[in-house]
Amino acid sequence: MRFDEAYSGNVFIGSHKSYEESKVVLYGMPMDWTVSYRPGSRFGPTRIREVSIGLEEYSPYLDRELEDVAYFDAGDIPLPFGNAQRSIDMIEEYVDDLLKDEKFPLGMGGEHLVSWPVMKAMAKKYPNLAIIHMDAHTDLRVEYEGEPLSHSTPIRKIAEHIGPENVYSFGIRSGMKEEFQWAKENGMHISKFEVLEPLKEILPKLAGRPVYVTIDIDVLDPAHAPGTGTVDAGGITSKELLASIHEIARSNVNVVGGDLVEVAPIYDNSEQTANTASKLIREMMLGWVK
Amino acid sequence: MRFDEAYSGNVFIGSHKSYEESKVVLYGMPMDWTVSYRPGSRFGPTRIREVSIGLEEYSPYLDRELEDVAYFDAGDIPLPFGNAQRSIDMIEEYVDDLLKDEKFPLGMGGEHLVSWPVMKAMAKKYPNLAIIHMDAHTDLRVEYEGEPLSHSTPIRKIAEHIGPENVYSFGIRSGMKEEFQWAKENGMHISKFEVLEPLKEILPKLAGRPVYVTIDIDVLDPAHAPGTGTVDAGGITSKELLASIHEIARSNVNVVGGDLVEVAPIYDNSEQTANTASKLIREMMLGWVK
């Protein structure tokens, strides 16, 4: 019986012991204060880690095991409750540090606004960056009821930052008329309703480029992801999302980071969404990090 | 700050202020007293309105916004608890009044029996009326354990009223042997299991005719609509139901009214079914009312 170190129960399965020897860093961004509808995604990262013990370390899809990828679960960034601006600054600084150390950042949300500072940091490191965005919602608002820091705005912010032509959205089935128009007029790609088929067309165009992939779990149909803030009927299945992750893995793009956001455990019967999220995290690591 | 009128929180998003200037009238029929299994659909209309605030007013499927349709949410008909006959009479009279005012009635149940007085009123107004019925169940019983007023009987009643050859059922996957036989012997159309493909075949036959569309939410698979009284495996997806609504929108039939019934919030994890219902209501309005 060993009692010689503090108990460390809630880490994603198979996490390596040391930051230094790891390639991938998994981290949580427990923020949900700007959501306009149902909050609760602050508890997403914790629950995803917790249910990961029910997961096998081997992927029969990719014939690869977690021990083949050196990764480290760094826990959650301690974000200040209710302060959106300071949270965003902390996240950007955090990812800057990871990139300085040549890590592959793999983030877990939290609300989708957390992806904005991450993508900003990525763009500093990778000047030619492209974004692949899977979501039910456009997230292209300039503001939400007067607030420029809102979970409805991250894609607009990054699109304006790196150029709309470098952002590719898939699975979109909800948004304001103005958002779709803005995308159209500014050359931003939006695939409505579907993910896998349009992705097959786009990926060759991105060959060789550094790509950051941001996935809002609500790109899934509510049947497959009830545990999220804003459910929206008519989404894709978990099978299709897995296939899309694998499609990216098989492509010639250079994935340099990614995130999975908006898992909200309180609405999640049977921990179905958290389980799905932990499987997606495993496949993202095994598929995208060589 | 304005305090000059009573708060009106629970109205379907985008409802117009006045009955007179509206084309469509949205109304609830909060009745669930004849159901043979799990009650609770009386709270369906209230919850559908409540969650509609999470919905965008724009449909990327139809490229149309709610402000393009003049509609008015008239609230729930105050039905007498536990009195089926009087409830039915009140509904019929209510819809008679709507039709007198040349409105497009869009109803929310409540149990499926509420559709019977609505369809009866529609048939008075539109002599050549055809019914499109999407459901997991035949609803063709003459009675249920001795009761002629039961949620298992509305389609039988309207079929006998306007002639079975004018009723088209889709997605049916449950019923007594006698019900299927009766339909067959009397020339009533039943498409088992599927909705979209058979609908594509039937719609051209109904071109130009006035059509009332009644949708029981349990035509969806339980994965897509757990919040209903009687769940039944093997149903269609919300994607397919959306596509079916759009197929009708694109066809040459003259939709003159419709309803969506059997949403029961108490069984509805994450308010998934209510959210889906509110999206379906939006698409029905945007697609069917020119």
Next chain:
Amino acid sequence: MRFDEAYSGNVFIGSHKSYEESKVVLYGMPMDWTVSYRPGSRFGPTRIREVSIGLEEYSPYLDRELEDVAYFDAGDIPLPFGNAQRSIDMIEEYVDDLLKDEKFPLGMGGEHLVSWPVMKAMAKKYPNLAIIHMDAHTDLRVEYEGEPLSHSTPIRKIAEHIGPENVYSFGIRSGMKEEFQWAKENGMHISKFEVLEPLKEILPKLAGRPVYVTIDIDVLDPAHAPGTGTVDAGGITSKELLASIHEIARSNVNVVGGDLVEVAPIYDNSEQTANTASKLIREMMLGWVK
């Protein structure tokens, strides 16, 4: 059948039609962005109104009916998601307006921080104001992990604003050592664990003074109020809280306003907490407004 005005379903039972002729104004403050643990109280006011339809308008405790009190449900203040400072400013301005019109403000939270701007507005109107505070938590922090705007700070803010000797806390069973010490050293009253008995001792001392009463629903034991952000064992029963409200009603203090905060419907099995809250609101109105 009347269709001549917009449906107004979700108003607290018995609300009067007009702001002008009302003495009491009931309003919601749907804010939960600074909570350090579980969010969700933004939906409290909506759910309290919704379940109020299950309530009788007559109180057998006070032998008085809601029609005896002219009150108006003004709905929720439209607070900006995730912006604590602007929300607080809006609330203060809102209550300033109510007080200018000589109304009795009765607020529903939302997190407890919303009470801070209300109490500040009250103190402007009533220079000799005393605060009665019922809560499981001291709420006396200066800041929470660096944030001065936090749901752990409202009582500290008002205590520093009007003087700690004018604030009386009851039922407290959780807090940091420093918070209890600060109260002790600064002459602020704290009754630990109990509400009714110490209240009986304090009320005579406040006779004739204007008093604002702020109630955090978590002063109740989790058995009586599971639907809140931070449950804490060892609390009082709903019977005791009702008796405490009635004790204030029978006393000689001049209640000039009040609130009930931290009801979070998502954690609320059987809508028990929301139902209790709606009963408490009824008793507060019938007991405190002459």
Next chain:
Amino acid sequence: MRFDEAYSGNVFIGSHKSYEESKVVLYGMPMDWTVSYRPGSRFGPTRIREVSIGLEEYSPYLDRELEDVAYFDAGDIPLPFGNAQRSIDMIEEYVDDLLKDEKFPLGMGGEHLVSWPVMKAMAKKYPNLAIIHMDAHTDLRVEYEGEPLSHSTPIRKIAEHIGPENVYSFGIRSGMKEEFQWAKENGMHISKFEVLEPLKEILPKLAGRPVYVTIDIDVLDPAHAPGTGTVDAGGITSKELLASIHEIARSNVNVVGGDLVEVAPIYDNSEQTANTASKLIREMMLGWVK
């Protein structure tokens, strides 16, 4: 291994095999169609039986075991969904039959209206009958929104049938002003808020008389019985209700039948209410049947 008779899983623990040799008959009245708020009590009897397997057959309160009472679980009366009048007639006839066979009827609801035909049948058999009624609500309405058959009316009906002076209500904390007035003017006993202490005063007055006891589970505080249609704060504890049952057991009244109504499993987290109900049923049998 015996396969020679049909499986009989869902019977209250310890039920005897034969109706003839039993003194007590336990039966369910699965009706909930006239409730004005949340339905679902139709599933009460089934769930109470189901969870009874978690119960011991011995009562340490009464030092008596279920095998000391010859009782038979007769299952649910097959009531017609949605037909209140016919349901009531069936129940009355059912209890008439039980009484003809000299049985002690012990009923499980179902909504409270089911008690009306039972009490009517009891009054035929026992001319000097008194009623002990424990409830949160007066149930003294003449009608509910026009319906004379409503779960708000059973006590009024029996009071008018046998004389209000023979009806004793306890624990009442909700009702219309008119209901309390009617009781007062007509000499009907109502103990507000409390059960045990007033019961101790009343029981000696009923010594020797035949008494029927009807218990609405919502006499308990929502903390103790969340699984019911209409929860109402400020109720008694399960400890107090058990003590009240035991107080009746120790008294000199002649209990001739009883019921426990309004258990609604769908709102019942952790099956707490159903478990409590099954324990109450056990104590009613062991305490009231000599």
Next chain:
Amino acid sequence: MRFDEAYSGNVFIGSHKSYEESKVVLYGMPMDWTVSYRPGSRFGPTRIREVSIGLEEYSPYLDRELEDVAYFDAGDIPLPFGNAQRSIDMIEEYVDDLLKDEKFPLGMGGEHLVSWPVMKAMAKKYPNLAIIHMDAHTDLRVEYEGEPLSHSTPIRKIAEHIGPENVYSFGIRSGMKEEFQWAKENGMHISKFEVLEPLKEILPKLAGRPVYVTIDIDVLDPAHAPGTGTVDAGGITSKELLASIHEIARSNVNVVGGDLVEVAPIYDNSEQTANTASKLIREMMLGWVK
């Protein structure tokens, strides 16, 4: 009114009265003590029976009714809590008895380990037995953390017992690398991810052979079966599983028994999984027993 036999509420709909005159025996194996993740499947059989009352006795898929199949619900085997070895021995003996009486055993789990003693008994009766196995998991472990009796091992045990070349797994999407390798090296068939299409290829090869079919409900996607111990994204739909059962029904294999395991009601929102399971049981009976 008949009171002459004990109430028998919780039997699968349409069960025959007598074991002797029945061809099929339906029985439950309420065991969940070796599961490594979430327990609760011990309540599966009870809940499946309970919800079967919401099911029609007629299958529109197969145009056949339950009254066409003589079957008897024998209830649950009374397994000893927490004793895996003794439970397994009891199950084997139980099925031996059924087979001696020439019955068709149709089992309901319980965890998947219960299938091991059933399949062992089947192999004694049918020397040429083949196994069709539908599951998310390989279940091919030799042991789980040192325990050879684990819900991760039943397929390994039967594969070693009758030869891996006689076992056909479908829908597998989770397992250790070693398990997939063992299957490959030993000639055991595994269809990854899919069921229906590979089944169409395999069934002709099994023509005429006695086949036992064991279905773990988690072969379904979590959207279709949240009520199970270990949910795993990327599964098949209930429509596909129904089609697979019908494919077997139409084939030339000789189905000699089957089971459906791992339904865990506590995680099952809206009783969706239990309802699906009861429909699957109906189709298995109507399709596989001539």
Next chain:
Amino acid sequence: MRFDEAYSGNVFIGSHKSYEESKVVLYGMPMDWTVSYRPGSRFGPTRIREVSIGLEEYSPYLDRELEDVAYFDAGDIPLPFGNAQRSIDMIEEYVDDLLKDEKFPLGMGGEHLVSWPVMKAMAKKYPNLAIIHMDAHTDLRVEYEGEPLSHSTPIRKIAEHIGPENVYSFGIRSGMKEEFQWAKENGMHISKFEVLEPLKEILPKLAGRPVYVTIDIDVLDPAHAPGTGTVDAGGITSKELLASIHEIARSNVNVVGGDLVEVAPIYDNSEQTANTASKLIREMMLGWVK
């Protein structure tokens, strides 16, 4: 930003970093395989730790902080699923090791059977040991349906091991007649229904003796602890249980260890029971360890 050690999120708040410098060792026993009713307590320790972040480190009851007690959260003992005998052996050996190192063992269950090996180890270390047992159930069975290793037997086992006269049970309200008789005939103390008052009488008799305290969370009323396997009405409040822990703290007994068992998160609405358990653990540490 520090990334230099593995994330350690799920530890009870305020746990010290090192085993060596700690006096108290907190550990989990995640076993639930012998329970006869609802399993799930295996997840108790994990959830108690998780919700402890919502707890203050200071106790206003005892005016003491967690930093005043050197304690170490050693995590869960890795018990083998479904193997009761081996689990019990591992626990005994684990506690033997703790006692060899002069630690104060503070255990979290799991089912109550886990307390048996702990108490056995305590008795080896402390020959004059007395047991204080708070529970709804006697737990005095020799076996449960043939199994001597059952959650219904631990108190019988320890009573026979150290002598029934050294075991004191409080709050008992359920058990078989034989169990109560055995206690009576063998001089074992049982206080029925109540805890605090009888404890005040017994504690002086135990002055100076080493005492182990085992608390089954179901000694609380279901209203206060719905999240447990077997709920039983008529229990004590969390206020009374806190007072009982404090009564022991103030007494002259020498508490040498303790445990809190049977918290089952899956039945625990709003995480109420887990929160209460984490508060109880805090008070046990602050009150019992000098």
